[in-house]
Amino acid sequence: MVGRSPAACRQLASSARRRIHASEAPTSATAASAARRADVVRDFKEAWRAKDVDALIRLLDPDATAVGDGGGLVSAAPHPVEGGEPIARYFVGLVDLAPDVTVLERTVNGLPGLVVRQDDATVAVLAFEVAGDRISHVWAVRNPEKLRPWNTG
Template sequence: MDDEALALAFERVRPRLVRVAYAVVGSHADAEDVVAACWLRLVTAHAREPVVDVGKWCTVAVARASIDLLRTARKQREVYVGPWLPEPVVTAAQIDLADPADRVTLDETVSYALLVVLETLTPAERVTWVLHELFGVPFPEVADLVGRTPAAVRQLASRARARVREGAPRFEVDPVEHHEVFSRFVTAAAGGDLAALVATLDPDVVATSDGGGQVSAATRPVKGADRVARFLLGIADLSARRGNEESSLVAVNGLPAIAVHAGERLTTLVVPTIADGRVVRVDIIRAPAKLHSPR
């Protein structure tokens, strides 16, 4: 395989590599950096000894680098001000969930709700679950990556599977239901209708804000439909009184969300997670380092 063929092979697997790294570390910017570094290591390794299976080689390299980065990040997050939320991937156009082509795109997207749940796993559990459940890597190969026996990795996967199942709403998205609930949620919030907003929320809904200590945000999660509704309406009222902010609809990790801009600057993302006809989570990202203009 010459250099041009190697580059083409890498570009074919690059989107998958970014998804692997993003699912493990929870930061799309870091995932891009990990994959860029993987290309340099691949070129060096290929010069020493030809790499036959570029996809497999790169998946191993990216997974190992992601594990190391996640362990370092976990230590940094221990001193993070307030809750830490994953970095969202924002796109300008909403995905049409009724369109089969867009459903394929959504299926290939690591959902924001899943990323939040993955934060509750240990690094070993997380990489095991991501590689095996999302990307189909066999247990023996995962065992080599995490430095455990295949039997131990199976136990890690079992624990991770149970925690993901417990913490995450079902990931299958019914397009009609999702659109209807999201529309009612947005309309009630924009209209300041407390009763209507409460009606869209699960009784045990949790709202989490991430300001990173740089902008105002709740330092603890807000729980319960009434409290979350009042909290959201308070945010909407404050935004209206500022007078220089506008809201629009975007897609975050493939599903509809609310973006707030002050001029050209994205200041806030409100990301609802919908399951069984109700909003079960509301994640509010305000940390400037995690807010990027739609792609």
């Protein structure tokens, strides 16, 4: 149908599979950037717990955005928080509202993230978009319905 012999078609398929497999293999640059993203998220966690606004500002892109999802069931920022400094101040303010939480580094959506636990229950999951050495976007899920998978098992 395509004007090629069965042997030629097998060769094309084999070559295509090799190219796909090679493109999926992590490179050392990819591994380094994944490690760097994890470092940035860890630094964010430490600065957040220390209430270090200046360190958070350095970690956040000046044009960063943070979005919270409470699903109307729990409190969350009603509108996106825009800018590195406002986001830093917002997160530091949260520490005083819930001083008895545990913040854990976990994989969220396949990337480094944070899980906030209180009284043996997950109360928030944070995902980050990191560009270079700075956080450009923070998504905070607080909706208990969406956190159900994080509270089972």
